Amino acid sequence: MKTTIDKAELKKQIIYNVKTLYRKTIDEATPQQVFQAVSYALKDDIIDQWIATHKEIERTDAKTLYYLSMEFLMGRALGNNILNLCAQDEVKEVLEELGFDLNTIEDQEPDPALGNGGLGRLAACFLDSLATLGYPAYGCGIRYKYGMFAQKIEDGYQREVPDDWLRDGYPFEIRRAEYACEVKFGGYVTVTKDETGREHFGQAGYQSVRAVPYDLPIVGYGNNVVNTLRIWDAEPINTFNLDSFDKGDYQKAVEQENLAKNIVEVLYPNDNHYAGKELRLKQQYFFISASLQTAVNKYKKAHNGDVTKMYEKVAFQMNDTHPSMAVAELMRILMDEENLTWEAAWEITTKCCAYTNHTIMAEALEKWPIELFSRLLPRIYGIVEEINRRFVEEIEATYPGNHEKIAKMAIIYDGQVRMAHLAIVGSYSVNGVAKLHTEILEKQELKDFYQMMPEKFNNKTNGITQRRFLLHANPLLANWVTDKISDAWITNLPEISKLKLFVDDPKSQQEFMNIKYQNKVRLAKYIKEHNGIDVDPRSIFDVQVKRLHEYKRQLLNILHVMYIYNELKSHPDMEYYPHTFIFGAKAAAGYRRAKLTIKLINSVADVINNDKSINGKIKVVFIENYRVSNAEIIFAAADVSEQISTASKEASGTGNMKFMLNGAITCGTLDGANVEILEEVGKDNAVIFGMTADEVINYEKNGGYDPMQIFNENQEIRQVLMQLINGFYSPQDPELFRDIYNSLLNTYSSDRADTYFILKDFMSYHEAHMKINELYQDQTRWAHIVMMNTACSGKFTSDRTIQQYVDEIWELDKVTVEL
Ligand code: CJB
Secondary structure: OOOOOOHHHHHHHHHHHHHHHHOOOHHHOOHHHHHHHHHHHHHHHHHHHHHHHHHHHHHHOOOEEEEEOOOEOOOOOHHHHHHHOOOHHHHHHHHHHOOOOHHHHHOOOOOOOEOOOHHHHHHHHHHHHHHHHOOOEEEEEEOOOEOOOEEEEEOOEEEEEOOOOOOOOOOOOEEOHHHOEEEEEOOEEEEEEOOOOOEEEEEEOOEEEEEEEEEEEEEOOOOOOEEEEEEEEEEEOOOOOHHHHHOOOHHHHHHHHHHHHHHOOEOOOOOOOOOOOHHHHHHHHHHHHHHHHHHHHHHHHHOOOOOOOHHHOEEEEEEOOOOOOHHHHHHHHHHHHOOOOHHHHHHHHHHHEEEEOOOOOHHHOOEEEHHHHHHHOHHHHHHHHHHHHHHHHHHHHHOOOOHHHHHHHOOEEOOEEEHHHHHHHOOOEEEEOOHHHHHHHHHHHOHHHHHHOHHHEEEOOOOEOHHHHHHHOOHHHHHHHHHHHOHHHHOOHHHHHHHHHHOOOHHHHHHHHHHHHHHHHHHHHHHHHHHOOOOOOOOEEEEEEOOOOHHHOHHHHHHHHHHHHHHHHHOOOOOOOOEEEEEEOOOOOOOHHHHHHHHHHHHHHHHHHOOHHHOOOEEEEEOOOOOHHHHHHHHHHOOEEEEOOOOOOOOOOOHHHHHHHOOOEEEEOOOOOHHHHHHHHOHHHOEEOOOOHHHHHHHHHOOOOOHHHHHHHOHHHHHHHHOOOOOOOOOOOOOOOHHHHHHHHOOOOOOOOOOOOHHHHHHHHHHHHHHHHHHHOOHHHHHHHHHHHHHOHHHHEHHHHHHHHHHHHHOOOOOOOOO
């Protein structure tokens, strides 16, 4: 792929940028300053493509997607932009000529972490695929001043540190003040009648903020297409003035100033968890109102002010229920501002909006109290009430006399607004994110909706972008793959199946394993620098990196490490290949048990890593501050991918796909997309254990199971559990892990004992590990397995996912951009 970047021009530009930004010559510049200078230089080129893309979209009046999401977990942009501009060699050489190393410069960039985990990272992968496939799209989100907190580990505990990602200025963003708009909160609804008797609604006595967009370029791979991630900042509507003091508005002016300051201050660090905070509701409405107002205005400008056919050119995808306010806000804009009737507005809304469900975890379901919702958003609440009234009528018409249906399906019920129901009713498409997940939605969680409106439901199995997670993350393997089968995989991942030709070829196996080894050396070096722990790159790197959540069962993993350690202690000659167990996870700041699990992992690491008697056969490492940038190093180095959620709980998972692509074997349950990974790679090339989703759901219906029986019957498991409360891993405070012990065994707490079936799956998990231990020692077999994983990962590109969304939901028009 040819780049548009000219080396001589780039070099001149970098030197010039260093001069004008920092009043320095290039040899005086710090790496951070060079990072900024290079980024600005590239942005200059990107902007030409950006302008050209938008001209082309306007010229062809192409249908455009607005991907509405509270989270975009972008990760660093510089390296990715360089790759997608196909300018890797040029930039590297120019920097070398100037005396800098590209990797060091890339490392200067903070990780823009405007997201928590899978949901936010999926949004980022989708943007990459949309641009690469040439589909017009905006990501719409919030420019949080502080993104996902940085994690420090102190004395084994997590401490949260603010992520000040904007401190040095972010070179890729552009403030677009001309698109600023007003967003209103509170006050009351006004109604006036016109001469025909028709009612017109408005809002008075409100507070408002000025929403100001910042645009970030999303560069497609080698195709000159540049889309936009538009994130909204909040500013006070009027600059604070003493004038208002005289008018007695002083209090209001202060409040509006504070509202603006607070709204975008920080990303809520909850993953798969609804906390019901007022400020969060404000954030939701803030970015939705701003995004929709601009989308409608843009459409009107191109269509003589007539919005009636907007659905032909615009699609709004709601990334989970967080943006589901969009349904009511679009109705408000169309009725109150565009003067459409309810019916006309409803037709447009329900042909524009689509909803993706990402979880069945009950605790993640958004249900806002009416009191809060109606006080903060009186007009929006009124609209939701009317949507609900009409929907309940429909339920009654479909199921006459069936009050249970109304109780189960109404949008407003029991003093609460159920956001998922609003999203479903207001959308023309409802999708899950993996086959199993969609099935569970249809048969269990959303069964009533599926029965009443089956045509809305569909599956879109998640995917990941191979450009960040192989091309950028693992250059050694990426080059090797290209040497073997050409670089077609970069934009057409299924091509990677051509590697199947090599999986039994000894020389190729050798090369592949050698690359894995070098990536393990790279990770070992990172661990040494960041954790001060020596790990042996010849050991099996067994990795679990993801958010910390009980359902993801990091606890199962660490309890099993404790189990193996006990075995090694009591049978020193036991046949066991050296293992390095690697964890990385952030816990939500208020999630106590998750945080205690981090402490447990670190406590176990302390004891085991310092026990000379086991000859280094086990090492345990907790990688601090797991995030997109170090994830890239970790995936490339993994031998074993731990995907061990309680079956039915993980909607899809996407880390599982990143490991697979990089040549790791999945040790997993039949959950989420693991099921499809198994389908692709075959049962000989994955290790599956544990209960099935059906079994879990059945147990749940019948009140669980009795973990005490396992505790009583299995001496080894009992020993592990006792070590949680006898000070084995916490001599200063033997009671430290009591809560974890209780969660597994005691029923007196509000939860069921062992809610996530850790003990129930324990021995099956152990067998899976023993199997892996055996497989690894047959290096020919192992090489075959991990190469098959890479070769069979074609399905899991987000390019495929996006193409399915386009074909089956959005119907976007492709654009081609010539410069
Ligand atoms: N997910 O990351 C989140 N946060 C939520 O609040 C709900 C779901 C995750 O979304 C991913 C993308 O669809 C899924 O792969 C993952 O299973 C799910 O937990």
